[in-house]
Amino acid sequence: MSVLKHKLKVALIQFAGGTPDKTANLKRAGTFVARAMKEQPGTELVVLPECFNSVYAVDQFRRNAEVIKDDSPSVRFLSDLAREHKITLVGGSIPELEPSTDCVFNTCLVFDSAGNIIARHRKMHLFDVDIPNGITFRESDTLTGGSETTTVGAPFGSFGVGICYDIRFPELAMISARRGAFAMVYPSAFNTITGPLHWHMLAKARSIDNEIYTILCSPARVPGSGYQAYGHSLVVDPQGTVIAEAGEGEEIVYAELDPDAIAKVRRGIPVTTQRRFDVYKDVSLDAK
Numbered sequence: 001m002s003v004l005k006h007k008l009k010v011a012l013i014q015f016a017g018g019t020p021d022k023t024a025n026l027k028r029a030g031t032f033v034a035r036a037m038k039e040q041p042g043t044e045l046v047v048l049p050e051c052f053n054s055v056y057a058v059d060q061f062r063r064n065a066e067v068i069k070d071d072s073p074s075v076r077f078l079s080d081l082a083r084e085h086k087i088t089l090v091g092g093s094i095p096e097l098e099p100s101t102d103c104v105f106n107t108c109l110v111f112d113s114a115g116n117i118i119a120r121h122r123k124m125h126l127f128d129v130d131i132p133n134g135i136t137f138r139e140s141d142t143l144t145g146g147s148e149t150t151t152v153g154a155p156f157g158s159f160g161v162g163i164c165y166d167i168r169f170p171e172l173a174m175i176s177a178r179r180g181a182f183a184m185v186y187p188s189a190f191n192t193i194t195g196p197l198h199w200h201m202l203a204k205a206r207s208i209d210n211e212i213y214t215i216l217c218s219p220a221r222v223p224g225s226g227y228q229a230y231g232h233s234l235v236v237d238p239q240g241t242v243i244a245e246a247g248e249g250e251e252i253v254y255a256e257l258d259p260d261a262i263a264k265v266r267r268g269i270p271v272t273t274q275r276r277f278d279v280y281k282d283v284s285l286d287a288k
């Protein structure tokens with residue numbers, strides 16, 4: 001049985017949501033999703049970008065954080081959106097406040113077509129980098145990393161979720177693929193320094209490693225804003241080919257995923273059954 005149950009239409013909403021006005025950001029996301037449903041009828045999976053409801057900045061996460069409960073503004077909005085359009089919605093990411101610990105997480109919620117939360121992925125690997133003459137960013141100044149990998153069961157099959165920098169850690173994708181995922185979905189916000197270096201290569205690598213689809217959804221670039229998003233939301237097929245890609249501005253990326261594409265690649269180059277876990281049982285062990 002294929003890991004993807006039937007052909008699947010997806011839409012990636014690359015829009016400029018991350019302004020200081022959360023209400024306006026949510027409203028705009030809703031407008032784009034409605035447009036996607038008109039332009040590509042039959043869409044079942046919709047993806048929003050990382051931190052789509054507020055400004056992506058270390059000193060803004062706590063201010064914009066919401067507790068994950070039914071009446072929090074972004075949670076209610078996303079739930080209504082999924083129910084209204086009868087879609088599985090990967091709700092980008094939002095800053096989440098965990099009241100029991102007072103920690104703030106960068107969190108992706110996934111909703112089913114009835115508006116129920118079916119997964120919560122807390123970004124595991126925080127974006128802490130310091131590239132000379134490039135970019136310095138330290139999410140860990142104000143965020144806490146999650147500690148669980150996420151594989152979501154949807155009516156059309158299972159898919160894994162990571163958030164942006166998580167894509168650099170191939171273990172997440174492999175864990176989900178070994179659980180039967182047909183795709184990895186990463187709400188993301190690369191930038192104009194690391195985007196040109198690694199965005200496409202990482203997406204292709206995760207696809208080729210696991211012979212699955214890889215989906216990256218970025219915010220649109222806003223000239224003059226503090227954090228310059230890379231854009232280029234894309235879908236890579238199980239062979240490592242980009243089958244749909246946006247430019248830098250606001251745009252919806254449409255694609256149709258095909259179970260046969262996964263089966264064909266896996267038949268031809270069967271790495272998913274040739275792995276030697278008897279040799280590399282646990283890569284987390286210290287190297288000898």
Ligand SMILES: NC(=O)CCC(=O)C(=O)O
Nearest residue numbers: 127164165189190191194
């Ligand atoms: N928001 C992020 O995690 C950015 C990750 C990034 O740009 C990278 O190069 O990795």
